Amino acid sequence: MREHLELGHAEPVPISDVDKHVSEVFYLPMHIVYKSSSTTTKVRAVFDASAKSSTGIFLNDTSLVGSTVHSQLLDVLVTFRFFRIPLVTDVSKMYRTVELNLGDRNLHCFVWKSKRSDTVQDYRMTRLTFGVSASCFAANMSVMQIAMDYESEYPMAAKMAYES
Template sequence: MYMDFMNEYLSPTNNEIPKFPHYFIPHQCVLRPQSTSTKLRVVFDASCKMPTQVSLNAILMVGPTIQEELFSTLLRFRTRKYAITANIAKMYRQFLIAEEHSIYQLIVWRQNSSQPLQYFRLNTVTYGTSPAPFSAIRCLKMLGDISKDSYPTGSKIVHNDFYVDDLLTGADEIETLKTIQYEIAEVLKQGGFQLAKWYSNHPELHNAESTEKSIKLDDSDSTKTLGICWQTKEDTFSFNLEDAFHDLRATKLNILSVSARLFDPFFLLCPIVTKAKILLQELWIAKLDWDESIPLRLDTCWQNFKANLSQLSEIKIPIFVETNSKAKIQIHEFADAWMRAYGCCIYIRSQSTAGIKSFKN
């Protein structure tokens, strides 16, 4: 898999080290057996320092944030009666960088140990360089600008309903949803992109065998322990839990590792996450070493925390939050605080012709 990836990715050079400024990016493979599509990912480390003690990322500008926050995108996703998601296949590799800049994306590679080392260039936006997200997203938005006259609906979706390479959108009418699906595919096709892994809560637009869509909006380890799944048939969210943490020894390092992996973009698990943070505070106050066994009092808290995580898979949360701009709305807020934490709960009371409804956010 490593060789297949590199054969698809590399561009040859004259196999000579340049005499002018350049940069070699170290790389390694990371196995992800839990992934349904990409079992192996090659990671490029542009933060590695050269003998000059300077890395490529240290001298590159990151670029501004030009996409909406994930929370806003997800909230908008929940207000559509019919929802649809998709993913741009191999997004970063679809964008070329300027030819004169590829000299800063050199790598060393050979197919097997019997061959001499060879030098190659990476000619596309490379995951692991600081400006990669901005560069790719900026090009995607430019593609939306180019298509705003021919595909106005698709152009608007490109600008508003993508989070990096993940499409999260929807509509209140099925015909509008079909228009979105057609136009967004046509817009991206002009740039050579292919949308894959279509999921929808409407059966006509769902072309995947599974009715469960994992909400994993990055490739970090944050989704390894607790991820969110969209049950498209039921149109509910559930929490997908791996049991690997149950046998972990109770140490500060392991507790921090599990707590950091909680992926909760909707802030639905704040009571549990807050308890994890309080436990971590106690561990720091106790000044324990990373691999030192924790006191019995704190171990009891840790066992309770794991028990709560084990029950999360039983929770089902409806995705669709119906809104009516003509309805009268009342907002009721409750807040409380203590020495370690504070919290707030907001209830929306909606009165329409159908009666009074209560929603909890």
């Protein structure tokens, strides 16, 4: 969580937004996963946008998921074998490059304290959240939009984005 805050991917909930109506705010249940065998991320936060709120509604139920804009896994695996140098990335980092609209941030709130002795504070994500069903579509559409916006300057890169 410290990394999210330091990079600006999460922020304290502004005082003006703390007492918003229940229909304007959603607190994502979150827990920490420890994986000592991991070589990259031993500790990570997991958000559960499928957990029901006190109203019986969950964020993934109200989000527009969008259509599938990325290639099917089998197509990716077959294409992967055609090139001498493959490129790979971490999808959670991809999500965190896409900024949430200000109006959507209050739907990605969570509570956190760094140390047991600290008081719990309200935060909200400023970037797409891994675990929210709409994030996949939004991240992939961002790539497609960038490819369209810069296609005339970088035609080969745009072609690769369209084909991936």
